[in-house]
Amino acid sequence: MNLPILSVRHLCVSFTTPDGVVHAVNDVSFDVKAGQTLGIVGESGSGKSVTAGSIMRLNNSITAETSGSVVIDGVDILNCSEEQARAIRGSEVAMVFQDPLSALNPYYTVGYQIAEAYEVHHPNASKSETRKVVLDMLTKVGIPNPEKRYDEYPHQFSGGMRQRIVIAIALVNKPKILIADEPTTALDVTVQAQILDLMLELQRETNMAIILITHDLGVVAEVAQDVLVMYAGRVVEEAEVNSLFASPTHPYSWGLLGAVSSLDEHKRGQLRTISGTPPSLISIPSGCAFRPRCEFYEGEDSDCHNRVPDLRIIGGLSSSSACHLSDQQIIEIGKSKVLS
């Protein structure tokens, strides 16, 4: 019965810039179910945030060209009227951004800013009703003394408290999907832990789906059920979280997991690295975009060079990988990489 509440199919987004066309997202498809957390990981410029923006149809400026479909509860947000999109934004899907200071307006009280989000979708709500909803929301996100803090301004709050306000704004309309774009990157570890806990607690209460965009594999391991690994605008691996960490199936994932320094490291040694740097999204390499950095690249006459690998299920695992290596090779190398 748990049908996906969000289906993204063949999403492509490109931007025209003076330097050329930037292919930010290339043929991305995925589903999200209610009550589940999907983690999207990747390095800067891998297309994570643009993908998230498309789900809210925020990229539709003059420079962005978007194709594919994003279906939320039966409505394709990419191909509906602006009014329909506006009704979905904020009420069905809401977003939490990285930097809580720039996400809040310094000139308005936090109470006003949360109330504003509520009133947009509840135009007939009375003042006292709105105030009550906002105070409830402040309590829910763990702001002590909400009656007093209602009339305070963002600068009177600490970073973690501000992020709680941003979450309150996002959740005041009880959305079915929460997109959190690096929600804890600007915060200290102890505060990060508080905010992640809060998000999971609210998820249990409301059964909303969370899309968590992050570059931190530790955060993904702690909170997500499913993970997309993105590279150069494509999904290179889609996996259940345990599967990603126990038997990763893409050379990029191998590199990424090897490059993470860990707390319980007994001997200091060389960290494994991925050589080179991510490609420019203006001139993505032919075939597999990861091939210039891949240790398994098979040369110019191979599929790696000439054919874009499709995402396929790897036999026996709950993961899909976009790599030209055979299932057998992927499973064997993946295992050895985790063990070493």
Place this chain on the structure above:
Amino acid sequence: MSAEFALEGHDLVKYFPSGSSRFLGRPTSNVRAVDGVSFSVRTGSTLGVVGESGCGKSTLARVATRLIEPTSGRVLLDGVDITRASGAELRVARRKIQMIFQDPYSSLNPRHSVGQIIGAPLQVQKISPAQGEKRRVQELMELVGLNPEHYNRYPHEFSGGQRQRIGIARALVLDPSIIVADEPVSALDVSIQAQILNLLEGLQRDLGLSYVFIAHDLSVVRHIADDVAVMYLGKIVETGPADVVYNAPAHPYTKALLSAVPVANPARRGDHERIRLTGDVPSPVDPPSGCRFRTRCWLATDLCAAQEPVLTRDASGRSVACHFPLESV
């Protein structure tokens, strides 16, 4: 390189005046950014300094390199007191101590070529290397993994990781003995972080450098540091060999900090002990009496409010400032 410690700080204090009174705009209070910190970096080793934002780690770096003047306290470089050094004396001392900054975008002048940037310290110090400045710069570019042919390129033509390599080359051009790196990898992606960490470790091995490595990322410090100092609100709360501190933290704050780090292993989700600190770090303008951590500590008693704990060394070589240090298991 004879001294046992490459860099030492004794009772370093840095207050920044803040607020202003109605008369003459005189400062009314002080932000106590660094409040009585002593540390030492063994020659050829790495001291990692960790702590949350606002704990004073960057101020400590700037005081230790004499980029800002300490309010009180002493800085010793290779056993020589440089706290009162000025003019020519300070300039010579600065050859030995160099810095790498966090943001590879704002720490490089966009209008200068890479050659100019890396060579700038030579100009400032009026040093002309035997092999010529250009050759020297190109040697360094090669050493840090840059293509020496890119001598005339500008910072915008490089990626974040390559820019950080430029910053490292600039820090190395004067042949320093100690490098203070303030969050050198936190602006970089994981795969690039690993490249830079490996580079820094390689350089330490080959050139016998000592590092002060400041970071908020505990796992990165774990990887690179021999000794570690944990800061909270302008003070060191625990310091000692990294293995000891990480494996059996004695200060409640260290323990909480370590337990908050997400573990990149979903199989161990929920299986490690989690200490949730409530509340936020108090303001450094008006820190709590006694132990500064007591407002967030689950072990705090009246004693903690009344009396400030002093750093005390235990058998394992670790020092901790706590009235009720955790049992080491």
